[in-house]
Amino acid sequence: MHTIQTKVEVGQDHILNIALPHDIAEGTYQVVIVMNSQPENEPDDNDTPDEVIVEGIREGLKQAFSDQTIPISQMWEGIDVE
Template sequence: MKAVEVTGEIDAQGNLTLDQQIPDITNQRVRVIILASETENDFDPDDPPVDAIKANLQKALHQVRTGQTLPLSQMWEGIE
């Protein structure tokens, strides 16, 4: 099973409209899980996309594995 995250809206008739197309998934039944905000603060369209977060985590893991790190004491230098 493949998982894809997209955003969308549910109209007054209960129809779901996605904000973007889902590539490589056509002509098949799918399962849908709806995460609806209970307050306006739950959803922030300015949050970074999941793909960007994954890329940053992969980069950070690579840096750790290859020794590209700073001692914690150096990270705080110059911060008051």
């Protein structure tokens, strides 16, 4: 199996326009389409800015190097896991 991620445009006539890489051999393929219903011009609510991610990593490293951490076994205390 070969995985390709590419952009597909859907026209008003519901015809799919897809751009495939040049190294795809001629033949018959099974294609799975995953539809993302969010328009491109809307920001993704799950997109965290890089600056926030980097700051979180820096803070975590700072806490780890200054022994401001708790053992993983203590993190699960009080949590009911079924």
